Amino acid sequence: MAKTSPMICRQIVASIDDAAAGPSYSVTALSAALRRLGHDSAVMAVGQRVPEPGLEIFAQDLARLPGMKLLMVSRGLARALDTVSARGSVLHGHGLWLLPNILPATAAQRHAAPLVMSPRGMLGEAALAFSPTRKRIFWALAQRRALERATCFHATAESEADDIRRAGLSAPVAVIPNGIDIPAGDPVPGARTILHLGRLHPKKGIDRLVAAWARIAKRHPDWRLRIVGPSESGYREALERQVHELGAPRVAFDGPLYGADKLAAYRAAGLFVLPTLNENFGMVVAEALAAGIPAICTKGAPWQGLETKRCGWWTDHGSEAMAVTLDAALALPDAERAAMGSRGRAWMARDFGWDEIAARMAEVYAWSAGRGARPDCVVIA
Structure with a gap:
């Protein structure tokens, strides 16, 4: 795999406050691996986490209003996305159904920035069955339009790529699994x-x-x-x-x-x-x-x-x-x-080592930005 030239990329996720949620680990680990490969990557999220290198946290606005609190409005995140997309960043949005999942598409359209979108399982049939009315309304008002602006989608498996197509979305899909850290040490023998x-x-x-x-x-x-x-x-x-x-x-x-x-x-x-x-x-x-x-x-x-x-x-x-x-x-x-x-x-x-996964993702970013050939993992509709 050829090394990709250093790029600016931002991983946008609604929140990583819940450490038990999968994206709290996978999105931050992806960004860290991209930095190890020499890319300017950071996670951008709304919430209460303490910011640190590679992690930009933005305050939630209108949190006292019940309906708006659920949508996770953040003017600070919107301004930051506008700034970084103007610098030529690739924007990679993770997840659906909240306003932080809409903002990357808005910034990308304004500055003609490459936009990669990862549904993170939220277009699956079982996932759509929870709060279906709210999701149908949000889809009609904002989510579909945001996803239609994607340069490329990211799916962690072929089954998720199928979910993307069933939703009527036609942009290319990169199928790349999540990575995993391999801990030292062995399991307890004979555990029951x-x-x-x-x-x-x-x-x-x-x-x-x-x-x-x-x-x-x-x-x-x-x-x-x-x-x-x-x-x-x-x-x-x-x-x-x-x-x-x-x-x-x-x-x-x-x-x-x-x-x-x-x-x-x-x-x-x-x-x-x-x-x-x-x-x-x-x-x-x-x-x-x-x-x-x-x-x-x-x-x-x-x-x-x-x-x-x-x-x-x-x-x-x-x-x-x-x-x-x-x-x-x-x-x-x-x-x-x-x-x-x-x-x-x-x-x-x-x-599933993270550096290998990040290298594949960087190839997708470069191709999305017109700076490289189409990777083998990218499927055209």
């Missing part, structure tokens, strides 16, 4: 914890995991299920009621974990499970594999490589399919699950 880690939200399908565990738990008395993450809209309480009603044994709930505590949770697991309805990537699967833990993921996320790379299971939706897969995974000898985890870790190190 099934781990789910991430936001507790209905779209994650955790109720199906609980139902599956209730079916098979008696056959695996030395295993337990651990559900870790921040609860949204009282979903943890709903899951706890489900555990009680089904009589599911040995289920533990914990709040969000970060940094070393999060890594320790992965390493103490014998198996990771993501029962999601829809994901554009599923960063937690990559994190589990990078820590050396085999994984089960539903077909709501693009992780068919779990089977082709022999490091996990890519299973159908539903509690019955999950129960069958979970039962088979727990029945394996410890040595076989450990070997699967090792293969997964090697796969992450080989194909």
